[in-house]
Amino acid sequence: MPVVYLIVIYRIPNSPMAILSLYNKHILLGVTGGIAAYKSAELVRRLQDAGAQVQVVMTPAAQEFITPLTLQALSGNPVHTQLLDPEAEAGMGHIQLARWADLVLVAPATADFIARLAQGMGNDLLTSICLATAAPLTLAPAMNQGMWRNQSTQANVNILRDRGIQLFGPTDGSQACGDIGPGRMLEPTQLVEAAAGLFQTGLLAGKKVVITAGPTREAIDPVRYISNHSSGKMGYALAEAAAEAGAHTLLISGPTQLPCPARVTRIDVVSAVDMFAASLREAADCDLFIASAAVADYRPREVAEQKIKKGEGESITLTLVKNPDIVAAVARLPQRPFTVGFAAESEHLVEYARRKLVRKKLDLVIANDITQPGIGFNSDNNAVTLVDAAGEQVIDQRSKTQLARELVTILAEKLASSSHHHS
Structure with missing residues (x-):
């Protein structure tokens, strides 16, 4: 042998x-x-x-x-x-x-x-x-x-x-x-x-970055709520990458199962209204705001004090009211940070993302196609298209960790060349 x-x-x-x-x-x-x-x-x-x-x-x-x-x-x-x-x-x-x-x-x-x-x-x-x-x-x-x-x-x-x-x-x-x-x-x-x-001193040294992540939960009564399938993985990966790049990083997180990344300060919230308050408070003096949370668009108008009992009837009616729009409110701040939104779309990806960019006065929208298998909610991978005034940029499928590092690099460059980062 x-x-x-x-x-x-x-x-x-x-x-x-x-x-x-x-x-x-x-x-x-x-x-x-x-x-x-x-x-x-x-x-x-x-x-x-x-x-x-x-x-x-x-x-x-x-x-x-x-x-x-x-x-x-x-x-x-x-x-x-x-x-x-x-x-x-x-x-x-x-x-x-x-x-x-x-x-x-x-x-x-x-x-x-x-x-x-x-x-x-x-x-x-x-x-x-x-x-x-x-x-x-x-x-x-x-x-x-x-x-x-x-x-x-x-x-x-x-x-x-x-x-x-x-x-x-x-x-x-x-x-x-x-x-x-x-x-x-x-x-x-x-x-x-x-x-x-x-x-690593990194690309965002000395910058304050605020990132929202995860789902929100909108209470119906003490035991029930309306929510969605967001795992928070993308937002947490972005927070980790921002910290790696030297940013003072705040993660405003809805309920997730994820451990807080090293060198990141996490603020735990439950509802969209909580997340709105925390976001506006922290965005007032931040350089970069990334809204990656999947915020519930609506919440029940009334939250029952006691658990709603199963009644005799076949149906129950909930009246839902609109939640405040976090990313649009941040983009309207007088001392606004560089503001980035996410768009999860099932069709007309770039067109809808561009509408969102213009309507909410954002600096950039990160769009992902939720119909593609193996990416998005709960997955470890993602693929996105960046949409801003300059055009579109596609980043093909990779792990959320790698994608986050790449996004942070791109955002740091755009922040540096934008006119409204803090002097």
Whole structure:
């Protein structure tokens, strides 16, 4: 049998920006005691491929899963393991390490480490560095799905998020214990991209972007409502892309099942009237407003105080009244932002989108054909046509994440060349 060698060359997908934004950055990688620690070895290499300098700090439990020698060989630096190590203190103690770091990334971050960090403990080298550093602190949680879902863990995670600590992941997948569920650590390439995203100044640096997303719910009585099939995926992807591009990003979201993207502030609303109020409040001083929510056009005139009982008759009559038009109201503001609307159409796509552009005085309309299979509501993919005064531009089908990045790039250029962005 001839011997066949398979050579796999790893690349970070589509991220020249990632490479640039991690170049020469000091990344302090914390490794805690989870089975995912075996991936930390590859993570060191990927971070270095992106041009970063890496110092590794391991907890005692981490050393049960992977040896310091492995990470030392990969990082080219001595691995730090002890808080009160006389040799390490002479070289690089916890205060020096805390000052050295541009970013502290803990991957994997176990439930125990998250709990200790939430309590503000400094009972080992890694927690002490986390307490002492002024650098952004990011965690890549990795644990059994039961531990991740546990109330204590979720409470600790919320404490950390409130302190501005970012979590990358976890994601769903098969776990070492055989379970399937949330708790699996993101892959090294994904963590490199996420870390790079923190350093991207981007095309919208210093701009305030407000995005509406998801459906609205219009109450009929305390238990029933009128709504639609919007998943919010497109709006959330746009918010993530705007944050990546350096914008101060606000996401005004109807009820969805989606987690809020990193570096995005989410304002939760339920009804169209709530969304209208939040949108006008936030749009007053924003640079770019993107109305991607599927807002209910009508709401019941009266909301019953009590649950409507099933009557004797065959039918019930609801009187619906028109909801306020959010995007048109934003476009009419005296200090108006660059205003972008969405048009979901089933026919005459460009013609209807252009009518909407003119009627509502918008700067741009993003139109998608809801009759096309595999795109639009609830799908992970989308294809759109951009319609503005200059003409039309078609962006063919791709993932909503990729599409969002492309849209943000186009919108940033149009915003920069438009006459009414804030000076």
